[in-house]
Amino acid sequence: MKKKIISLFLSVILVFLLTGCSSESSTGNDSEVLNTNSQKKLIKVGFSQVGAESDWRSANTESMREVFTAENGYQLIFEDAQQKQTNQIMHIRSFIQQEVDYIVLAPVTETGWDTVLQEAKDAGIPVLIVDRMVDVKDDSLYVCWVGSNFELEAQKACAFLDAFTIKNGIEAKNINIVDIQGTIGASAQIGRTKGLKDACKANGWNLVAVENGEFTQTKGREVTEALLNKHPEINVIYCENDNEALGALEAIESLGRVAGTDIMNGEIMVMSFDGVNREARQDVIDKKIACIAECNPLHGPRVASLIEKIENGMVPDKMSFVDEEFFSADYDISSIIAGGNVYPVTFLKEDSN
Numbered sequence: 137m138k139k140k141i142i143s144l145f146l147s148v149i150l151v152f153l154l155t156g157c158s159s160e161s162s163t164g165n166d167s168e169v170l171n172t173n174s175q176k177k178l179i180k181v182g183f184s185q186v187g188a189e190s191d192w193r194s195a196n197t198e199s200m201r202e203v204f205t206a207e208n209g210y211q212l213i214f215e216d217a218q219q220k221q222t223n224q225i226m227h228i229r230s231f232i233q234q235e236v237d238y239i240v241l242a243p244v245t246e247t248g249w250d251t252v253l254q255e256a257k258d259a260g261i262p263v264l265i266v267d268r269m270v271d272v273k274d275d276s277l278y279v280c281w282v283g284s285n286f287e288l289e290a291q292k293a294c295a296f297l298d299a300f301t302i303k304n305g306i307e308a309k310n311i312n313i314v315d316i317q318g319t320i321g322a323s324a325q326i327g328r329t330k331g332l333k334d335a336c337k338a339n340g341w342n343l344v345a346v347e348n349g350e351f352t353q354t355k356g357r358e359v360t361e362a363l364l365n366k367h368p369e370i371n372v373i374y375c376e377n378d379n380e381a382l383g384a385l386e387a388i389e390s391l392g393r394v395a396g397t398d399i400m401n402g403e404i405m406v407m408s409f410d411g412v413n414r415e416a417r418q419d420v421i422d423k424k425i426a427c428i429a430e431c432n433p434l435h436g437p438r439v440a441s442l443i444e445k446i447e448n449g450m451v452p453d454k455m456s457f458v459d460e461e462f463f464s465a466d467y468d469i470s471s472i473i474a475g476g477n478v479y480p481v482t483f484l485k486e487d488s489n
């Protein structure tokens with residue numbers, strides 16, 4: 137009996153000690169966690185995205201959403217402009233109203249931003265530009281920009297076509313090319329169109345027509361169909377993104393023509409940009425799309441690191457260009473020269489897709 141009482145007494149003490157200690161320490165930890173969480177203010181970022189016109193755009197949106205999370209210390213206000221600048225101007229004004237810490241803008245076109253960016257500057261909110269550029273009179277209206285060198289992408293594509301014609305003994309005067317442009321006034325369109333125009337002049341290719349394909353598959357198909365009906369001599373279709381290229385392939389097939397590189401014997405060569413869409417990459421492997429100049433959409437971590445720099449009192453580079461690859465299949469062209477530099481050609485293979 138005495139033993140039982142002693143052992144009961146000891147276990148009560150033990151339980152008391154254990155629960156007492158553990159509850160005290162856990163309360164201590166919890167309140168610490170609570171304190172640090174509530175003290176750590178989330179950085180409020182307003183992001184105005186162009187829209188959802190292409191696979192590139194969807195990958196870009198995902199990349200931004202993945203990084204700007206509460207776990208990473210951000211509160212993201214995401215707005216989709218549905219390809220309209222007026223919507224983007226509205227977004228920026230509402231971000232100013234909501235007193236965000238940073239405004240991130242993926243501008244649909246380059247011009248028309250002076251007034252609203254001045255408003256953001258007057259409100260003391262730093263603006264970061266991503267993907268396409270803005271053309272403003274006063275550069276101090278935005279802190280920095282990160283994106284691709286669109287003209288270089290075009291120069292790479294044209295260098296590939298040039299190398300291809302030389303390798304296959306095709307005379308420049310036999311190249312009948314059309315440009316299916318992206319959204320008019322967007323940096324990606326401006327750079328890619330300029331690169332092609334310059335190369336046509338320099339190489340003596342016939343630029344048969346230039347049409348707007350709006351960076352979409354539907355428009356790409358529609359425009360290609362009309363062009364091939366009007367100009368059956370077309371043998372190269374330069375699409376300013378992969379979605380247009382997929383549309384162009386649909387048009388080629390629906391007209392009973394063949395996409396490929398035997399362009400002196402009726403095939404039609406399709407060239408493209410982005411390299412995000414799996415189907416388009418597969419078409420490169422299957423030799424239906426001759427080449428894709430990569431345009432990398434994964435800007436989320438890049439924008440976040442620019443914001444981090446600003447948070448730490450540093451001044452980020454005004455312009456940051458992303459390194460990009462050049463995709464093709466094996467046409468015995470392993471490198472190209474663009475803008476005075478040599479770039480390797482990445483041959484896409486089944487196992488890399």
Ligand code: GYE
Pocket residue numbers: 189190191192193267268284322324351376377378409410431
């Ligand atoms: O190439 C296209 C998208 O601005 C780089 O926009 C971007 C372009 C991209 O719709 O697919």
